[in-house]
Amino acid sequence: MSNGKSNCLYGLTAEFEEPAALLAAARQARAAGYRKIRTYSPFEVHGLDEVLDQQRTPVLGWLVLIALLLGGAAAFLMQYWTAVVDYPLNVGGRPLFSWPAFIPITFEASILFAGVAAVGFLLIRSALPQPYHPIFNTDGIEAASQSRFFLCIQTDDAQFRLRETWQFLQNLEPIQVSEVTC
């Protein structure tokens, strides 16, 4: 919706006092056919992901597993290559490929790769850091990190009609409904 105008509309928000109210509102909005719904809350409201059909993170576990194996393999092969191929050094006739001694570094590198991958995935998928977002233009959005719960229906929703959507949100009995400029 960013058409360059400063007074364009990003969506409409409804502000609630309780997580339960937000959950109920999200459920009704889905039932009413809205799809482009976002919620903003000071902590995770359990069940919202199901209601909003946002459970799309199974890839995270797999990605972390792949990073884990990759890190381990890279560390092990690096040790193998440097100790056996690149510069074989005979220390008292001990085997060059003394793999049990390679395990600690392999283990630590696996964890390091996996940890970095997990956090990287979190930031990239959530598009963070993102200094500007239209939702910050909402009246009183500061409370979304303290004590209030916001539901936003975006204008790019196929069913978004300013007047009807406004009325719909009003019927959910929020503290207030407000417009979000982008």
Added chain:
Amino acid sequence: MATQNQIIPRGQMADAPAGRFSLGSITDAVIAPIFGRTPAWWWIGFLLSTLLLLVFVFTLGRVATVGVGLWDVNQPVVWGTGIINLVFWIGIGHAGTFISAFLLLMRQSWRGAFSRYAEAITLFALATAGLFPILHTGRPWFAYWVGPYPNTLGLNPQWTSALVWDLVAISAYGIVSLLFFYVDLLPDFAAVRDKAQRPLTKGIYSFLSMGWRGDSTHWVRLRKTAYLLAALATPLVISVHSIIGLDFAITNVPGWHHTVFPPYFVAGAVFAGFAMVLIFAIALRSLFNLQNLITLKHIDWASRFMLVTGLMVGYGYAVEVFGAFYAGHTGEVLLTVERTFGPYGLAYWGMILFNVVIIQLLWFKSVRRNLPLLVLICIGVLIGMWLERFVIISISLGYGHMVSMWDQWHPTLTDWLTIFSPFGLFLTAMFLFIRFFPVMPMYEVQEVAHEEGWE
């Protein structure tokens, strides 16, 4: 989260009478010190810490420019205060990630009372610890030689050396702990940002929060990431001090060559770490008026953890002595006698007193809830754990297998400065942390509070 708890029953976050909390009041309580006037005790503590930090810089500067001989390290006692401090400070750094990771996996929702500043303790203790092996190399500007990097000689690190394992383990631990710490801070930085009035403050916290806005999809990802990091960090914590233990165990020095070392080192590390965390918990709750969030019940539970790990450490001492006599190896027996009744016998018995005897008081509930006494016990544990490392490292090296390898280590003035001045770095960082960072994970405590119905 809290509902699935099995070990400790529901309602564990607080001795919470209904009506004490409302949404937002937790955030207010935790954020208040950031925007309030800087209290006088903070300035006094901060200035004293920075003075000590200057002493630390001076000491390390002397060691770097003159040489490690200032620590009286020479053949055969080649490991002195530098290595003792490395092990001591890494140990302090073990409770933080243990609390964050292990307690998260165990679904102990009371971890919120400790996790944030425990993680900060971990990071700053690690930063302190990391300086010592670098200085101990003697020529710290060549410390990078221990890592794998292409060089003109075509040389590679010796992968079978525990010292290279240390480098990798400590770096991996530091990075993963930092990620864990930071990810957990994003929502809290956002909360501080939204409370901030002055543009500059708002700007700084906006930057730190990366534009966190509490989107439900982000929350789901944050939770899953936190669980994954916890699952990764738990074995990591255990591996790091195990590897430090292997530094000793894989050599054949009498008193080091024990298979019990890795687990016994891990227990000792968590033990010392909990002591440090408890000191900060008790200080913060009264200085920042967080008595409702860090309750006596939490302190009680953390004390129990300290008792359990302390008993493991005591078991380690027993196994060491038993092992020496059971093996009947002359060097081991001799060392055991010298440790206990030799010139530094006082250090051994001090260690037993602080780490084994005094902590038995923690069996009593009245002691676990007596805060001044608890602080004294914790300080005792820190002293005891330092003595333990001293006994293991510097005394053992002086009793090698041959008479020609016998010698005694004598602490110098530089040693004494090296023992005390690292607290300057650590405390300066901690004072800055408690002044500018939310000291508790507000979003998590709010969530638990809401689920357990504190309102």
